[in-house]
């Protein structure tokens with residue numbers, strides 16, 4: 331019996347969402363009275379023994395450059411073999427872009443029930459029940475996995491990283507990856523920006539900002555806070571902001587610690603992508619804007635007057 | 651080359667979410683059902699565009715659902731596609747659903763199987779990957795663009811903080827999201843034509859059920875918004891820093 335956690339890397343660095351999965355997995359192992367192993371594919375720069383900090387006992391790696399880009403088919407086979415070899419009865423992923431590609435395939439390979447989008451530790455008091463988001467964050471479902479092996483895919487930003495000072499053992503697996511049918515011909519990363527899906531603070535603007543020329547009100551605050559920027563759907567549709575910033579029902583669903591909504595009405599489809607944020611701040615000149623119902627803090631006022639003062643105040647605070 | 655598009659039925663995006671029977675059942679009364687937006691706007695429309703460009707011979711639609719899914723699959727047929735298949739089951743286990751779709755896909759020998767990014771009710775984002783594994787085909791998830799070049803697909807998919815372009819040989823399974831195509835409105839001719847298109851109803855194949863929903867619940871209501879005067883926005887920054895400890 332053991333727990334296996336898949337750790338996802340990009341350009342040699344383990345993703346933050348994977349470290350959350352590691353802490354979560356270590357806790358699951360503790361609840362089950364067993365230990366947690368991790369598997370990481372491709373070449374990683376980080377010192378893997380340091381993963382002990384997150385509660386990982388043993389790290390299995392395959393240092394092979396061909397595994398630096400994802401082919402879910404190849405990955406699922408390797409992870410399935412590793413899970414079987416260590417007799418894992420729970421496998422954990424982050425429900426990030428790669429997790430969404432691999433976990434379902436692994437579910438079929440291992441005939442293991444999968445709950446994706448988990449937001450809490452499993453309840454072991456009556457079987458194995460995992461809580462997940464459904465209805466785009468508007469509700470939760472408690473899902474029972476009835477198979478011997480179980481797979482959980484944890485929503486980013488729903489479990490806090492816990493660290494100790496333990497050291498992990500690292501073993502290199504002698505595995506030759508299967509031939510990939512997916513050839514990656516280009517990658518295009520927006521450099522220097524915090525990826526929206528991993529950001530702890532997000533500053534977001536809507537149609538109330540009137541035009542792209544006014545976006546400094548959003549980006550200046552984001553820069554000061556080390557935050558990612560986002561926008562409502564019409565803003566991306568009109569081309570004021572790039573499409574990858576669109577959050578909501580049809581865009582990205584995020585769950586940062588702090589979400590700033592500036593000049594966004596708070597339509598139900600927008601809320602569906604941001605309602606899992608821990609603290610929501612709304613700046614809107616209309617007191618009737620539906621967003622205020624979902625907000626924790628707010629200012630009823632003109633963003634063009636209020637935002638420069640907020641930016642100044644944050645600047646002062648950061649300068650200490 | 652034929653394309654299979656997976657169509658699911660979901661509550662309208664503005665539907666009230668409530669549960670009954672000890673929180674075990676979704677209250678469907680008065681809920682308007684729609685085609686899952688990702689399946690309609692992106693998967694189906696991109697498939698139709700490929701056919702219109704002469705790159706696909708036929709588009710077939712599949713849904714796993716009880717008789718009450720028929721209006722939804724007819725609505726999808728009004729946008730296009732030659733025929734639809736309904737697998738008669740209302741089970742919600744992703745593996746069970748994927749097994750049904752895989753059986754249909756095997757039978758029809760499709761070059762491409764399209765799903766939406768996720769269903770907006772279950773939010774599993776998992777059917778496509780399962781279907782691909784069951785068919786032993788490659789899977790590209792969360793695609794924002796897809797073009798065909800000979801017997802390969804050139805696909806752009808979303809990754810953390812960017813995108814990646816993949817070249818993959820057909821056949822394969824793709825989950826589709828925003829960027830793939832533009833939403834279309836069905837016209838009268840399409841709606842009339844859909845009524846006479848073949849809709850095959852088949853019984854499910856035997857498949858395991860790996861998960862069951864035990865109960866649902868709603869998030870606790872928010873305590874209510876704390877409003878700060880627009881004359882004093884500095885107070886908001888102080889509260890976020892000292893009270894919410896948000897930065």
Ligand SMILES: Cc1cc2nc3c(=O)[nH]c(=O)nc-3n(C[C@H](O)[C@H](O)[C@H](O)COP(=O)(O)OP(=O)(O)OC[C@H]3O[C@@H](n4cnc5c(N)ncnc54)[C@H](O)[C@@H]3O)c2cc1C
Pocket residue numbers: 535536537538539561562563564565576577578579580581592593594595596597598599600603613614615616619631632633634663687
């Ligand atoms: C199926 C479906 C899916 C959808 N998916 C999404 C989605 O994923 N994401 C999404 O965002 N939307 C989505 N929408 C659209 C959604 O319904 C709204 O139309 C959209 O969110 C509105 O964007 P907005 O708030 O920026 O603009 P508006 O609704 O125009 O609101 C602008 C707001 O700015 C305020 N304002 C104006 N001037 C100022 C000022 N000077 N200072 C402060 N405030 C000001 C106004 O009071 C208003 O509340 C979807 C719709 C449908 C039907």
Ligand SMILES: Nc1ncnc2c1ncn2[C@@H]1O[C@H](COP(=O)(O)O)[C@@H](O)[C@H]1O
Pocket residue numbers: 656657658659686688689693712713714715744747751764765766767768769770772773774775776777778
């Ligand atoms: N019952 C179903 N019948 C047909 N296709 C489905 C069904 N459920 C899900 N799908 C497809 O699988 C995609 C992902 O669904 P999910 O994994 O449930 O989020 C959807 O966008 C649909 O394209």
